[in-house]
Amino acid sequence: MKQFRTMVYARTMEFVRDRGTFFWNLLFPVLLVFGFSFAFSGEGQPLFKVGVLGSPPAALESPASFLAIEQGRFIVYGPEESREAVLDRLRRHELDMVLDPGSRSYYLNVQGRNASLLRRLAAADPGLREYVERTVTGAPIRYVDWLVPGVIGMNIMFSCLFGVGFVLVRYRKNGVLKRLKATPVSAAAFVTAQAVSRFLIVILTSVVVFAGTNAFLRFRMEGSWAALLAIAALGIVSMEALGLVFAARLRSEELVNGLMNLATLPMLALSGVFFSLEGSPDILKSVSRALPLTHAIGAARAVMLEGAGFGRIAPDLLFLGIFSAAALALASALFRWE
Amino acid sequence: MATILEAAGLRKRYGSVQAVDGVSLAIEEGTCLGILGPNGAGKTTTIEMMEGILAPDEGTVTFRGEPIGREFKRKVGIQFQTTALPEFITVRETLKLFSSFYPSPRPFDEVVDLCSLSDILDRDNRKLSGGQRQRMLLALAIAPRPDVVFLDEPTTGLDPQARRNFWDLVRGIQAEKTTVVLTTHYMDEAQTLCDEVAIMDRGRILERGNPSRLLARHFRGALVRIPRGCVDGDRVPGKLVADHLEIQSENLDKTMRELLAAGVNLEGLSIHKPDLEDLFIELTGSSLRN
Numbered sequence: 004m005k006q007f008r009t010m011v012y013a014r015t016m017e018f019v020r021d022r023g024t025f026f027w028n029l030l031f032p033v034l035l036v037f038g039f040s041f042a043f044s045g046e047g048q049p050l051f052k053v054g055v056l057g058s059p060p061a062a063l064e065s066p067a068s069f070l071a072i073e074q075g076r077f078i079v080y081g082p083e084e085s086r087e088a089v090l091d092r093l094r095r096h097e098l099d100m101v102l103d104p105g106s107r108s109y110y111l112n113v114q115g116r117n118a119s120l121l122r123r124l125a126a127a128d129p130g131l132r133e134y135v136e137r138t139v140t141g142a143p144i145r146y147v148d149w150l151v152p153g154v155i156g157m158n159i160m161f162s163c164l165f166g167v168g169f170v171l172v173r174y175r176k177n178g179v180l181k182r183l184k185a186t187p188v189s190a191a192a193f194v195t196a197q198a199v200s201r202f203l204i205v206i207l208t209s210v211v212v213f214a215g216t217n218a219f220l221r222f223r224m225e226g227s228w229a230a231l232l233a234i235a236a237l238g239i240v241s242m243e244a245l246g247l248v249f250a251a252r253l254r255s256e257e258l259v260n261g262l263m264n265l266a267t268l269p270m271l272a273l274s275g276v277f278f279s280l281e282g283s284p285d286i287l288k289s290v291s292r293a294l295p296l297t298h299a300i301g302a303a304r305a306v307m308l309e310g311a312g313f314g315r316i317a318p319d320l321l322f323l324g325i326f327s328a329a330a331l332a333l334a335s336a337l338f339r340w341e
Numbered sequence: 342m343a344t345i346l347e348a349a350g351l352r353k354r355y356g357s358v359q360a361v362d363g364v365s366l367a368i369e370e371g372t373c374l375g376i377l378g379p380n381g382a383g384k385t386t387t388i389e390m391m392e393g394i395l396a397p398d399e400g401t402v403t404f405r406g407e408p409i410g411r412e413f414k415r416k417v418g419i420q421f422q423t424t425a426l427p428e429f430i431t432v433r434e435t436l437k438l439f440s441s442f443y444p445s446p447r448p449f450d451e452v453v454d455l456c457s458l459s460d461i462l463d464r465d466n467r468k469l470s471g472g473q474r475q476r477m478l479l480a481l482a483i484a485p486r487p488d489v490v491f492l493d494e495p496t497t498g499l500d501p502q503a504r505r506n507f508w509d510l511v512r513g514i515q516a517e518k519t520t521v522v523l524t525t526h527y528m529d530e531a532q533t534l535c536d537e538v539a540i541m542d543r544g545r546i547l548e549r550g551n552p553s554r555l556l557a558r559h560f561r562g563a564l565v566r567i568p569r570g571c572v573d574g575d576r577v578p579g580k581l582v583a584d585h586l587e588i589q590s591e592n593l594d595k596t597m598r599e600l601l602a603a604g605v606n607l608e609g610l611s612i613h614k615p616d617l618e619d620l621f622i623e624l625t626g627s628s629l630r631n
Contacts, residue, residue: 006442017427020429178425179424
């Protein structure tokens with residue numbers, strides 16, 4: 004146990020004293036969150052997003068309809084989406100309006116930025132003459148509220164992949180691992196110490212980044228802190244496990260760097276770090292669902308923005324757990340000291 | 342004395358190169374064995390197989406009669422030829438880290454004392470000079486209180502002063518009856534530190550034994566060397582080695598008189614006490630450091 008503590012301590016000191024890396028790990032996400040918060044603090048794009056339950060009524064395609072003009076964007080939800088789920092999007096201001104041709108009604112969020120304008124346009128629209136207006140309520144979600152789990156998730160991804168994976172490869176290349184192989188330390192104990200050290204560092208920086216930006220930006224927080232921490236913890240473990248797979252036997256820092264970039268780029272693009280994949284092609288959504296970061300960020304958003312409890316995020320946590328176990332098993336099967 | 346470590350019939354091949362080609366060595370407890378040879382002779386490959394770091398293609402290594410395994414790792418201290426140390430960590434922290442790997446390590450202060458580390462304890466590993474670094478690596482090797490210490494070319498690249506200091510440290514370890522196995526291509530190092538030497542070239546051991554006895558067996562008296570240009574023809578007994586004529590002489594008085602009588606110009610003459618380097622040249626017909 005003392006051996007383990009000493010190893011964790013040594014690795015942690017190695018990181019903390021490497022000031023450049025240390026501050027970059029803290030500063031980068033903070034800068035991103037503030038940067039985006041200012042960039043998107045003004046009025047958003049003048050775009051109406053209209054959700055349609057089932058297929059859009061043919062009347063709307065007539066040029067007379069305001070919904071047929073360029074500024075509107077339809078997102079058609081099939082029968083697999085419940086009406087409530089779509090209405091929730093309206094409540095969260097992800098949609099500006101929901102059309103339900105089945106019940107001949109349209110829904111507006113009374114707190115929506117475009118609600119009164121849309122109401123007037125709808126009243127004047129011949130295609131919607133027989134529609135009844137219904138309303139929902141829900142406070143708007145700023146982009147930054149939506150973004151913060153993404154940025155922290157991204158930071159976790161980089162910090163874990165490179166902090167565990169890259170460092171192990173460097174140790175292997177420069178002979179630190181060979182020196183350790185000559186001691187009674189087992190590979191499992193050494194690697195676990197590395198992972199635990201990084202875990203502590205990353206969970207701490209995540210909390211600091213969140214708390215630090217939250218002090219200024221006051222993020223929406225509907226759910227429990229415990230759920231959020233559980234997601235962060237499992238997210239970190241899954242990313243470390245992925246890093247260990249890369250680091251299991253490679254000797255070249257350049258190669259592992261390239262491979263990790265190859266892994267991080269799709270996750271940056273497809274895990275919903277900066278933008279939602281809502282409305283993108285199904286194939287992208289399927290790829291997205293196979294990425295661990297998607298589940299971590301998605302679950303964190305569900306907790307923060309929608310107040311999801313452990314029950315609702317359980318499938319995501321399960322996915323992260325299974326992913327981690329599989330990656331760790333693969334990494335330990337592949338591992339070589341040299 | 343009992344044999345503590347024994348290598349039998351070790352072979353290792355890298356691609357088309359037979360790096361080690363049938364090496365057998367037995368080391369007595371408490372002694373120092375030096376494996377000598379030029380670069381590429383197979384010294385490091387041999388010592389790494391004996392350390393249990395490298396698996397031999399053929400042959401076995403036994404420690405106190407048992408094949409080496411997990412238990413062996415607790416009983417050996419190793420200084421590799423090149424080892425990176427964790428960065429941003431001080432000497433003190435590195436030493437504590439490595440000590441923590443072993444069940445009953447040497448007390449911290451004792452290691453610091455034995456390896457003269459007290460003035461660099463709080464220095465970052467990256468900021469150590471060559472000599473300080475070797476002292477630090479030696480400390481890591483002896484911190485476990487090992488039965489056997491392996492030192493792979495421990496003084497390569499050090500200045501003469503640092504080498505001498507390092508030898509003093511190794512003598513201190515030997516005084517504690519620790520068995521030492523070291524490789525070197527410095528013959529003076531082997532002569533100073535080793536009870537026994539094994540001379541290696543091209544993966545094989547050419548000769549082994551106590552340095553003075555080996556020299557006594559191969560050389561009689563002193564070596565008289567005369568630059569080739571000063572000697573005329575075959576009038577003097579001796580053999581040509583590189584650019585000079587070499588005469589083994591048990592009686593210098595007599596040899597000098599013979600040379601003068603033969604009319605040899607003694608201007609460039611030197612008298613040399615045979616050392617391991619001469620033995621190596623004798624055995625391999627080539628110079629050590631070319």
